[in-house]
Amino acid sequence: MTSIDTPQSSFEGLDISPVVLKALIEIGYEAPSPIQAQSIPHLMAGRDIIGQAQTGTGKTAAFALPILSRLDLTRRIPQTLVLTPTRELAIQVAEAFQSYARYLDGFHILPVYGGQGMQTQLRQLARGVHVIVGTPGRVMDHLRRGTLSLDHLTTLVLDEADEMLRMGFVEDVEWILEHTPSSRQIALFSATMPGVIRKIAERHLNEPAEIKIKAKTATVEAISQHYWAVSGMQKLDALTRILDAENFDGMIIFVRTKTETVELAEKLEARGYEAAALNGDMSQVLREKVIERLKKGALDIVVATDVAARGLDVERITHVVNYDIPYDTEAYVHRIGRTGRAGRTGKAILFVAPRERRMLRAIEQATKQPIKEMRLPTLQDIADRRIEQFRTQVNEALSNENLDFYVELMEQWVKDDMGEPVKLAAALSFLMHRDRPLAVPDEPEFPSHGRREYGERTYPDRMDRTDRREGRERGRDFNKVLYSIDVGREHGVQPRDIVGALANEGGISARQIGQIRLYDSYSTVELPSDLPDDFFAAVRKTWVLNQRLNLQRTEGANAGGGRRPPYRGNNSHDDANDAGRPPARRRPRREGFAPE
Ligand code: AMP
Numbered sequence: 001m002t003s004i005d006t007p008q009s010s011f012e013g014l015d016i017s018p019v020v021l022k023a024l025i026e027i028g029y030e031a032p033s034p035i036q037a038q039s040i041p042h043l044m045a046g047r048d049i050i051g052q053a054q055t056g057t058g059k060t061a062a063f064a065l066p067i068l069s070r071l072d073l074t075r076r077i078p079q080t081l082v083l084t085p086t087r088e089l090a091i092q093v094a095e096a097f098q099s100y101a102r103y104l105d106g107f108h109i110l111p112v113y114g115g116q117g118m119q120t121q122l123r124q125l126a127r128g129v130h131v132i133v134g135t136p137g138r139v140m141d142h143l144r145r146g147t148l149s150l151d152h153l154t155t156l157v158l159d160e161a162d163e164m165l166r167m168g169f170v171e172d173v174e175w176i177l178e179h180t181p182s183s184r185q186i187a188l189f190s191a192t193m194p195g196v197i198r199k200i201a202e203r204h205l206n207e208p209a210e211i212k213i214k215a216k217t218a219t220v221e222a223i224s225q226h227y228w229a230v231s232g233m234q235k236l237d238a239l240t241r242i243l244d245a246e247n248f249d250g251m252i253i254f255v256r257t258k259t260e261t262v263e264l265a266e267k268l269e270a271r272g273y274e275a276a277a278l279n280g281d282m283s284q285v286l287r288e289k290v291i292e293r294l295k296k297g298a299l300d301i302v303v304a305t306d307v308a309a310r311g312l313d314v315e316r317i318t319h320v321v322n323y324d325i326p327y328d329t330e331a332y333v334h335r336i337g338r339t340g341r342a343g344r345t346g347k348a349i350l351f352v353a354p355r356e357r358r359m360l361r362a363i364e365q366a367t368k369q370p371i372k373e374m375r376l377p378t379l380q381d382i383a384d385r386r387i388e389q390f391r392t393q394v395n396e397a398l399s400n401e402n403l404d405f406y407v408e409l410m411e412q413w414v415k416d417d418m419g420e421p422v423k424l425a426a427a428l429s430f431l432m433h434r435d436r437p438l439a440v441p442d443e444p445e446f447p448s449h450g451r452r453e454y455g456e457r458t459y460p461d462r463m464d465r466t467d468r469r470e471g472r473e474r475g476r477d478f479n480k481v482l483y484s485i486d487v488g489r490e491h492g493v494q495p496r497d498i499v500g501a502l503a504n505e506g507g508i509s510a511r512q513i514g515q516i517r518l519y520d521s522y523s524t525v526e527l528p529s530d531l532p533d534d535f536f537a538a539v540r541k542t543w544v545l546n547q548r549l550n551l552q553r554t555e556g557a558n559a560g561g562g563r564r565p566p567y568r569g570n571n572s573h574d575d576a577n578d579a580g581r582p583p584a585r586r587r588p589r590r591e592g593f594a595p596e
Helices: 018-027 034-044 059-070 087-100 118-127 136-145 161-166 170-178 195-204 235-245 258-270 284-296 329-336 354-367 379-400 404-415 421-432 465-473 495-506 533-540 571-578
Strands: 049-052 080-083 109-112 131-134 155-158 185-190 209-212 223-229 250-254 275-278 301-304 317-322 346-352 480-485 516-518 523-528
Touching: 018 059, 018 087, 034 049, 034 059, 034 185, 034 209, 059 087, 059 155, 059 185, 080 136, 080 170, 087 109, 087 131, 109 118, 109 136, 118 136, 131 136, 136 170, 161 170, 161 185, 161 195, 170 195, 185 195, 223 354, 235 258, 235 346, 235 379, 258 275, 258 301, 275 284, 284 301, 317 329, 329 346, 329 354, 346 354, 404 421, 495 516, 495 523, 495 533
Parallel strands: 049 185, 049 209, 080 131, 080 155, 109 131, 155 185, 223 346, 250 301, 250 317, 275 301, 317 346
Antiparallel strands: 480 523, 516 523
């Protein structure tokens, strides 16, 4: 077993090609994750590796970056094959490759999996591709038919090998391995290393370097740990509920990329919370300023990357939110160690998507502490808290302020027959909370999106001009209906991704697609009113950027009409949702009630 003693702490030191590096900078990756830092040098040197790593560790980039760096783009023949257990993973891996290859002119990758039309695959294969990502069954099909040749393969990746074993693909994988040149490099990734996988490695890999991300145990007793299973509600909406309901002093929210620190901080600001980003792109002076503001209490919420928050020691941090799950248990322990400092207690909240469950268990093992599942606060919880805060404020004013002037004024108003004292107090309370009423509203109805939960808000913000222009050029001459899809700006989608998915998977032409508008968590698209059932059947199975499209007709919307987004709630709901916000955290509103 070999190990790299001093893993690189920056991408620049990993020798990956400048065009790939350029994409990484744009995507906002700050530093290689542990599995990347250890795998990339071996893969760049042409060695075989066995990487024990699960989803969420950054393993896809660990193999994609060196593969892209070493690819010969002038030869349009399959040089790399990535085998994955499922079509979803195949698509996800292909998308990751695409995003890292955005500046590699002429790069072609093809995902191949069962259930997808053979014709499209055959056409694309005939045109020539550099990388194939596929499930074993379909790859075998092509090899047998002679429509795919692996004679010039230089690298083979077995992704989630234990899953392929579990799904009964081992023989297929071995068969495919035997149809590759013996000179090819192999990267085998697996979350666990059962005997069968070891045997395959012994038989087919050439003196592999073994890479295992150590799971150190650590004590985190002063910190209570909780997780929220991401489902239904968007992470951003869940986060704002937590911000509204938790009694926190200072909070650090961890995300994966530099870009995301800025985006999330901006989104929180747009929702009225003071939040600042902290990332490695900021100058030292700027970073120190943010930390100083946090220390002094001039700022309560900081959205940070792991690198930027390293060593951060601010006593008043009571909460750490892992908005994106960390790559490994060590990073988790480090993150939550930002709270519970100087003998205080702290609270850690982890957002866990279904695919990340394994990492959750690994973290529990490493910290030797259970992580409790948390229920998101309800609107009633949030409203109760605000009423309690209002009561405290009123009590404080009653005992601490000189109210003589106002007492006289009220007495005068009662005399003037304006109303009973209780009614007057009620009217004044109403005015104070006009922007964000204290009462919980009746449950509003969401006409079309069953998946949405009450309390979600969307911010139909700026729409790219190009979206509009493209929209005008496409789909001018047909009767349009407006649809919504569950992928939006926050997933990084571009109109061209949507056009690509609908056209390729649904078998329609780009001209049939009308205007596309991107919103935060979803998008809308205009489509002809007479699409065949086949289109919907195909699109139903389509994923874009790891999101199921979930194409749905919007309620009563006729796309020919205005620019309004589909119905996603009403104003009273939005206001009511605001009802839960603790006043102190929000920036004052101009139109709010404030005595001169
Ligand atoms: P994976 O384990 O390959 O499924 O990756 C999990 C997530 O981590 C993906 O969303 C990647 O975009 C993200 N990711 C991978 N490497 C990095 C990195 N070095 N910095 C930030 N995010 C990363």
